[in-house]
Amino acid sequence: MDFEWSDRDEPHATRRRQILAKYPEIRELFGYCPRTKYIVMLAAVAQLLMAYLLREASWVVLLVAAYTVGGVVNHALSLSLHELSHNLGFKKPLSNRCFSLVANLPMGLPAALTLRHYHLLHHRFQGLEGVDTDLPTAFEGRVFASPVMKAVWLFLQPLFYALRPFWVRPKSLEKWEIANLVVQVLFDLCIWYFWGLKALLYLPLGALLAMGLHPVAGHFISEHYTSVKGQETYSYYGPLNKITFNVGYHNEHHDFPYIPGSRLPLVRQMAPEFYNSLYYHTSWVKVLWGYIVNPQMTPFRRIKRTA
DSSP states (O other): OOOEEEOOSOTTHHHHHHHHHHOGGGGGGOSOOTTHHHHHHHHHHHHHHHHHHTTTOOHHHHHHHIIIIIHHHHHHHHHHHHHHHTTOSSSSHHHHHHHHHHHHGGGSSOOHHHHHHHHHHHHHTTTBTTTOTTSOOHHHHHHSOSHHHHHHHHHTHHHHHHHHHHHHSOOOOOHHHHHHHHHHHHHHHHHHHHHOHHHHHHHHHHHHHTTSSSGGGGHHHHTTSOSSTTOOOOEEOSGGGGGTTTTTOHHHHHHOTTSOGGGHHHHHHHSHHHHTTSOEESOHHHHHHHHHHOTTOSTTOSEEEOO
16 A cells, blocks of 8 residues: 545645634634643653662663653653744743753753754645655555564654654754754763763653653554545544643644644634544554554555645
8 A cells, every 4th residue: 555645735724714714712822831831840850850760770670660651751741842843832932942952851862953843844744755754754664564563663663753854854953953962962971970871771761662662652643644534634532632732632733733732622622513523533552553453554554745
């Protein structure tokens, strides 16, 4: 099975216009969420406390803690970077960029500013080959097609998300990305020097494990892998939204990327007829399992759009 093709314009623009024409009060939801910075700081402190407590733990305890606790917290922090990339944490764009460097620290690996660049391209050119790096390559689709290989692909998802932009749409480092790298390396060196190697490894291990075969990572598949022919984006309405900045409200997010995650449920409440008729998910674990065992589900199960 190859990619499904669509020559439609940006898929969310029409619905956005229709919703705002009927419910102009939704504009009142636009803007940043002042609570974001407090949630991020609480998560960052919790993650650093865990790193300190695990500095002399056994490797088994370290891995279990990284998967069960660190993975969840770091995934939440990675999704706070998503919020900050849309300038939804502070009123001023510069404040969002600066704070994203802080939110990135407990993840152990620099990602904030590179994520911002490619994620905004994903919104502007959703599904456009050679531009939207969220779209898997033909190589991924052909190699990782069997159940076993799909499980491997899911486990290695952080690697593909990190490296795919370099062969799909490479770009030179910008000054903010260099700043992200320098700040992160200095922070990691401090953790290593004062708390040791295990404390340092705990941080990126959580980030890497939680983006692969992990319940909170189900949104990577649920968001844009086609469950219904012709529908490009899917929402998830389940309990894990509470610890992932409501990233499951993905149709709502693509319709209104300038509404913070804390207020996305209100979009569906205010305009239910536009969302209740769309196919949606209720379990990210079910999404991951279905992706592995369903022979029709492969990295090709995406809609590519023509320019």
